[in-house]
Amino acid sequence: MSESAHQVKFIPGRNAPMSPHLQVWKFTVTMAASITHRATGIANAIGMLLLTAWIASAAISEDAFDAVMGFLGSTLGLILLVGFTWSIMFHLVNGLxxxxxxxxxxxxxxxxxxxxxxxxxxxxxxTGLIFWAGFTFGGAN
Incomplete structure (x- = not known):
């Protein structure tokens, strides 16, 4: 390790060292899982807006429901659904x-x-199993 990696850096104007985490910690799979768990928690909250829009559109009118289903069936909609499903699955498995x-x-x-x-x-x-089952057993036309 280089000599500069062991030097303590200080916050300007204060007599306190900066956190050395950027210089000391090595990126690991457990760190990635922890960061991803937090990010998927946020993504799940945002994804619930998509689920709420789908449910609300069914209550509003057939035209509103058809519009939301049209979006969800588009390439962008499917990408969002796959990402949201993966986010839920990761958060679940990592939570366990x-x-x-x-x-x-x-x-x-x-x-x-x-x-x-x-x-x-x-x-x-x-996630793959969920989408395989959905497309295989009639979830999409």
């Missing part, structure tokens, strides 16, 4: 991972890396 860790299981570094990787893989597989 956190629940297991809170109970004292899978808290070693190796188990954390494995379960974080599995959360990413499982969320993609579950």
């Amino acid at each position: 991972r956190y629940l297991a860790m809170d109970s004292g299981k899978a808290i070693s570094k190796e188990a954390g890396n494995l379960t974080a990787t599995l959360a990413f893989v499982a969320s993609v597989i579950l």
